[in-house]
Amino acid sequence: MKTIYAxxxxxxxFIYVLLIGLIVLTISCKDVTNKLAGIEPEAVDTLVIxxxxxxxxxxxxxxxxxxxIKKAEDISEKYSLLDVVINWRTPENENASEQAEIIRHAxxxxxxxxxxxxxxxDTLTKAINYAVDKGIPVMTFDSDAPDSKRFSFYGxxxxxxxxKVMTELAKLINGKGTVAILxxxxxxxxxxxxxxxxxxxxxxxxxxxIVGTYFHPETETDAIDVMMKVQDxxxxxxxxxxxxxxxxxxxxxKNVIEPGKIKIVAVDALPIQxxxxxxxxxxxxxxxxxFKWGEISVETVIDKIHLKEEVKEIIRLNIxxxxxxxxxxxxxxxxxWGYEDIPEKYLIM
Numbered sequence: 266m267k268t269i270y271a272x273x274x275x276x277x278x279f280i281y282v283l284l285i286g287l288i289v290l291t292i293s294c295k296d297v298t299n300k301l302a303g304i305e306p307e308a309v310d311t312l313v314i315x316x317x318x319x320x321x322x323x324x325x326x327x328x329x330x331x332x333x334i335k336k337a338e339d340i341s342e343k344y345s346l347l348d349v350v351i352n353w354r355t356p357e358n359e360n361a362s363e364q365a366e367i368i369r370h371a372x373x374x375x376x377x378x379x380x381x382x383x384x385x386x387d388t389l390t391k392a393i394n395y396a397v398d399k400g401i402p403v404m405t406f407d408s409d410a411p412d413s414k415r416f417s418f419y420g421x422x423x424x425x426x427x428x429k430v431m432t433e434l435a436k437l438i439n440g441k442g443t444v445a446i447l448x449x450x451x452x453x454x455x456x457x458x459x460x461x462x463x464x465x466x467x468x469x470x471x472x473x474x475i476v477g478t479y480f481h482p483e484t485e486t487d488a489i490d491v492m493m494k495v496q497d498x499x500x501x502x503x504x505x506x507x508x509x510x511x512x513x514x515x516x517x518x519k520n521v522i523e524p525g526k527i528k529i530v531a532v533d534a535l536p537i538q539x540x541x542x543x544x545x546x547x548x549x550x551x552x553x554x555x556f557k558w559g560e561i562s563v564e565t566v567i568d569k570i571h572l573k574e575e576v577k578e579i580i581r582l583n584i585x586x587x588x589x590x591x592x593x594x595x596x597x598x599x600x601x602w603g604y605e606d607i608p609e610k611y612l613i614m
Contacts, residue, residue, distance in 0.1 A: 309345075309347070310346060311348045311350060312348070312350065312377045312570070312571065313350045313375070313376050313377050313378075314337070314351055314352065314379070314380060314566055315352045315371040315378070315379045315380070316353050316354065316355070316379075316380050316559070317368065317371075317380070317381040318407075319355070319382050319408065319450075319483070320355065320357065320358050320359045322358055324514060325535065325553070326355060326555075328535070328555040329406070329407070329555050330351070330353055330355075331556060332559030332560035332561075332603075333351045333560065333563045335559075335560065335603065336559065336560040337351050337563055340563070344571075349563070349567065351559075351563070352371070354367045358482065358484075359450055359483055360384065361388040364383070364384055364388070365388050365389060365391065365392035366392075368392040368395070369395060376401060377570065378401065378402050378403070379401060379402070380406055380566060381403065381406075382405065382406050382558075383453075383454060384408070384450060385454075386409075386410045386411075386454040389410045390410045393405075397415070402416055402570055403416065404416060404562055404565060405417075405420075406418065406419045406420055406559075406561075406562045407558055408420070408455035408456075409455065416576070417578055417580060418579055419557075419558065419561050419562050420581070421553065421581065421583075422581060423455045423456075423459045424458045424462040424465070426532060426551065427458065427459035427460060427461060427462020427464075427506075427508060428465065428466045429551065429584070429586070430507070430530050430532065431464075431467050431530075433548075433549045433586065434504045434506050435467075435469075435470050437549075438504050438528055440470050440473065441503075442472075442473060442501075442502075443475075443476050443501065444467070444473055444475050444476070444502075444503060444505070444506055445475070445502060445505055445506070446463055446464075446475060446479065446505075446506045446507075446508065447481075447488065447506070447508065447509070448460055448478045448480045448508055449480065449483045449509045450482075456509065460478055464478075476495070476502070477495070479491045479495055481511075483509065483511050484511065485511060485512060485513075485515045486517070487511070488514075489517055489521060492512055492521075496527070502527055503527065504529065504530070505529045505530070505531070507529065507530065508532055509532055509533060510531040510532060512531075513531065513537065513538040513541050515537065516537075516540075519540075519544075522546060524545040524546050525548075529549075530547075530548065531547060532550075532551045532553070533550065533552065534550035534551065534552035536599055536606050539595075539596060539607070539608070540608075542588065542589055543589065543592060545589075549587070551585070551587070552585045552586075552587045552595055552598075553584050554582055556603065557602075561580060565580065593612065
């Protein structure tokens with residue numbers, strides 16, 4: 266009888282243990298299921314990065330936005346307890362005062378970091394310093410505010426860009442003739458440095474005359490209007506040194522200039538601009554990895570404030586001269602960065 270009772274007791278104990286195990290397993294499975302269903306565990310840290318480019322009407326900055334969002338998604342997937350959110354707060358058109366106000370609002374709203382391309386160095390320096398003094402780290406990209414308290418800048422050496430633009434243009438016009446500079450926003454530090462580079466290099470060519478530097482709002486229409494006025498004034502103009510590719514933001518320029526008549530070298534080489542190279546309206550475009558403006562900036566912010574790593578104060582990007590000879594390779598690079606609107610004919614060149 267005692268033996269039977271002992272066996273029953275052991276059986277009952279085993280059942281209790283089994284039931285407890287099933288309960289624990291059920292709870293664990295529920296936790297896993299909740300994760301898979303998108304229910305965030307309480308320990309997840311949400312990190313908001315406010316991104317302020319110069320202008321949302323400028324396609325180069327929309328590609329930077331895409332790069333930032335893609336990198337944020339990749340990092341959020343890599344670190345299960347970190348959710349990176351990009352808060353895109355860019356003015357429709359360039360406005361340094363609006364950028365500064367956005368920075369102040371972002372600080373008050375509780376952003377964790379800010380990345381900004383500065384439309385005006387002086388105006389943005391004050392706003393950046395305000396944010397940093399409030400404990401919000403700030404990084405710049407594309408156009409810097411070097412005297413501010415920003416912790417890092419990602420972008421090119423703009424003086425060198427200007428030098429390269431002028432060097433390529435001088436080759437195209439055989440070292441002689443009249444040249445105009447298309448300058449974009451007259452307060453943008455990066456553009457002013459590019460113009461400085463153009464003018465410095467032009468001194469090496471005594472037979473080249475720069476007739477002037479022409480600033481304008483950074484839209485396709487405004488840029489073309491300025492071009493037409495300059496060309497009416499200087500009908501024998503030999504070339505354009507463009508520190509941005511604003512006239513090629515759409516298809517309008519093809520209707521008002523003759524391919525190859527006036528040589529053009531410009532900065533940026535987006536999908537919409539590839540046809541200008543193919544059909545010889547433009548001879549050289551200096552391509553920037555604008556997708557990486559967002560990608561590298563977000564990565565650098567995470568390295569600093571989440572991983573607590575040392576980051577470089579200046580992170581340089583390389584520009585690539587795009588001509589008819591490497592149009593196919595550049596097109597494939599754009600596709601690799603996620604651009605979808607690239608004609609197939611360029612991808613197979």
